[in-house]
Every structure is written in C-alpha cells, then in structure tokens.
Amino acid sequence: xxxxxxxxxxxxxxxxxxxxxxxxxxxxxxxxxxxxxxxxxxxxxxxxxxxxxxxxxxxxxxxxxxxxxxxxxxxxxxxxxxxxxxxxxxxxxxxxxxxxxxxxxxxxxxxxxxxxxxxxxxxxxxxxxxxxxxxxxxxxxxxxxxxxxxxxxxxxxxxxxxxxxxxxxxxxxxxxxxxxxxxxxxxxxxxxxxxxxxxxxxxxxxxxxxxxxxxxxxxxxxxxxxxxxxxxxxxxxxxxxxxxxxxxxxxxx
Ligand code: IPE
Ligand code: IPE
Ligand code: MG
Numbered sequence: 001x002x003x004x005x006x007x008x009x010x011x012x013x014x015x016x017x018x019x020x021x022x023x024x025x026x027x028x029x030x031x032x033x034x035x036x037x038x039x040x041x042x043x044x045x046x047x048x049x050x051x052x053x054x055x056x057x058x059x060x061x062x063x064x065x066x067x068x069x070x071x072x073x074x075x076x077x078x079x080x081x082x083x084x085x086x087x088x089x090x091x092x093x094x095x096x097x098x099x100x101x102x103x104x105x106x107x108x109x110x111x112x113x114x115x116x117x118x119x120x121x122x123x124x125x126x127x128x129x130x131x132x133x134x135x136x137x138x139x140x141x142x143x144x145x146x147x148x149x150x151x152x153x154x155x156x157x158x159x160x161x162x163x164x165x166x167x168x169x170x171x172x173x174x175x176x177x178x179x180x181x182x183x184x185x186x187x188x189x190x191x192x193x194x195x196x197x198x199x200x201x202x203x204x205x206x207x208x209x210x211x212x213x214x215x216x217x218x219x220x221x222x223x224x225x226x227x228x229x230x231x232x233x234x235x236x237x238x239x240x241x242x243x244x245x246x247x248x249x250x251x252x253x
Contacts, residue, residue, distance in 0.1 A: 017232070018239040022066040023059065024191040024214065026206055027052065029198025029222030036222075042086045047224035049094055058231050059139055060105055066140040066188050070206045074114070074148030091145060092122060095129050102129075106138030112184035113147030114155075140188065147184070149208040156182035185210055193238050197223045215241045 027048055034044030052069060059067045072087055095109075102109060111126040126145075159182050163169035169178075180186065191207060194214045201218045203211065217234045219226070242250040 016239065017062075017235045019063050019235065020191070020193040020238065021064070022068065022189045022191040022193075023064050024068045024070070024194040024207055024211070025055065026070045026194070026196040026200075026204065027223040027226075028196055028200055028204075030224060032198060033222035033224045041083060044222075044224060045083075045087055045090055049090055051224055051226050052094070053098065054227065055231070056102075056105075056107065056139065056141060058228055060107070062231075062235070064139065066142060066191075068112075068142040068144060068185075068188075068191060068207065070144045070147065070204075072113075072145045072147070073205055074146060074151055075205060088122065091143075092125060095125050099129055099132065102141065103133060103136065106136045107133060108136040108138065108140050109133045110140065110142045111145050112142055112152075113145045114151060115146070118146060142185070142188065144206065148205045149203075150205055152184055153179075153209055179209070183209060190214065192243075193217065193234075195219065195234055197221055197226055213243070213245055215243065 030044030030048040031041040032044070033047065034041050037043075052071075055069070056067065058064075071091065076087070077084065099109075109129045111130065115123050115126075156179055160169065160174055160178065164171055164174075185207070190210045190212065191214045193216075194203075194207070194211055195217050196202075197219050199218065199220045201216075207214075215238055217237050219230055219234060221230055243252055245251050
C-alpha cells in the first residue's frame with residue numbers, strides 16, 4: 001500500500017543487503033544480445049529464458065517475496081509474426097517444462113495480462129499452472145504476458161463502473177485500494193524495486209500504477225547476460241537508496 005515500507009532485511013544473505021519484497025524486472029535486450037553475436041533475435045529469447053530460470057532461483061535463495069517479470073507487452077504485437085509466435089512457443093515450453101520444478105520449489109505462479117485473443121490451449125496451460133501452484137507458499141512468480149499497464153487500468157475502471165451501474169458500489173467507495181484491488185496484481189504488495197536491463201531507461205507500459213514508489217535500477221547488461229553478480233550489484237544499489245515516501249526521513253531501514 002502507498003506510504004508503507006515494502007522492504008525486508010535479510011542479513012543472512014550477507015553484507016546486510018536489503019531484499020525487495022516485490023521485485024519487478026523488465027527483461028530487455030535479447031535481440032541486441034543476439035545481434036552482437038551474429039545470431040538470430042530468437043536465439044536471444046532462448047538465452048533469455050535460461051536467465052529467467054536463474055533469476056527465479058536467485059529470488060528463492062535471497063528471499064524475494066514476489067518476482068514480476070515482463071515477458072510480452074501488449075505493444076509487442078507490432079513485431080514480426082515469426083518472432084511473436086516464437087516467443088509464445090517459448091512461454092508454452094517454459095510453463096510445460098518448468099512447472100514440476102516450480103511446484104517442487106513451492107513457487108506460486110500467476111500470469112497477468114489479457115487472455116482475450118490468446119489461443120484456448122495456451123489459456124488452458126496458464127490456467128493449469130496457476131491452479132496447480134495456487135496453494136504454494138514460497139516465491140510468487142508473476143509473469144506479465146500480453147500485458148499493458150494502461151489497458152489494465154482501463155479494464156479496472158470499466159469493472160468499477162459496472163459495479164457502480166449495478167448499484168453494488170458507491171462512487172465514493174472508489175479509493176486507491178479499490179482501484180488496486182481491481183488490477184491484475186490485486187493482493188500483491190507494490191514493487192519496491194524495478195530493474196531494467198540493456199541500458200534503456202523507461203517503463204514501456206509496465207506496472208504504471210503499482211510502481212508509484214518503486215526504486216529503479218537500470219543496468220547496461222542485456223538480459224541474457226544478467227547473472228548473480230549483476231543481481232548482487234543491483235541489490236547493493238537498492239540497499240543504499242533512501243526511501244522517504246513523501247516524508248522527510250528514510251522509511252523501512
Ligand atoms: C526483450 O528483448 C524481450 C521482449 C520484449 C519479448 P527484446 O526483444 O526487446 O530485445 P531488444 O530490445 O530488441 O534488444
Ligand atoms: C518491454 O520491452 C517489454 C518486455 C520486456 C517484454 P520492449 O523492448 O518491447 O520495449 P521498448 O519497445 O523498447 O520500449
Ligand atoms: Mg527491447
């Protein structure tokens with residue numbers, strides 16, 4: 001919730017690193033990583049999945065509560081159809097091949113984004129992954145797929161308007177919590193740290209509402225090169241940030 005510290009200290013991980021309760025990651029730079037090596041863009045996406053697998057493990061080991069990764073944006077539909085279907089197949093394969101391991105690791109999976117327009121077999125696959133991990137109590141792994149934050153907010157507004165029109169909600173009851181609860185991320189804390197790789201410094205329509213008080217760390221590495229050393233460096237930077245939430249003193253340290 002706005003104004004509350006959303007951070008925990010996990011001294012056991014070493015050097016007093018501050019560990020985010022909710023980490024958001026914009027996994028960018030797969031295409032450039034591949035191009036630099038004379039490979040096809042799709043090979044960068046394949047490597048990117050390996051990095052994601054690693055990151056999930058790092059988050060479990062370091063005690064991150066929720067990890068939200070941006071894997072396909074609503075704007076990515078403007079890419080060539082071949083690349084789009086390759087990314088969709090990668091998601092399918094990731095869910096199919098990693099689900100058992102995620103279950104064993106007590107990971108709870110949630111896929112956010114619109115399911116309208118997705119193939120029914122893909123929708124079944126992601127529904128199944130959510131259902132089979134719904135009772136897990138470890139890391140929350142949130143995959144933003146076919147996700148756009150403005151569309152999410154518009155959808156929330158439509159939902160609340162329908163509730164008002166049906167007489168189930170008064171307009172006065174539409175506060176920040178009501179809007180937060182109408183978003184895909186309902187029930188999750190706001191991200192306290194957002195990382196973007198590959199040197200770009202923008203949100204690209206990722207968690208606009210939820211990131212109101214997030215810290216941002218931008219790293220130069222392309223996503224396939226992101227590793228534990230990068231992760232630790234980011235956490236060290238995050239640990240030095242003074243978070244004030246509008247007040248005059250640091251909160252949550
Ligand atoms: C991120 O890498 C993955 C997706 C957006 C699906 P990119 O594919 O955006 O890689 P660049 O930015 O072109 O290098
Ligand atoms: C954002 O990356 C979306 C994902 C990482 C899935 P893009 O590469 O699509 O963003 P822009 O187009 O450079 O802003
Ligand atoms: Mg990109």
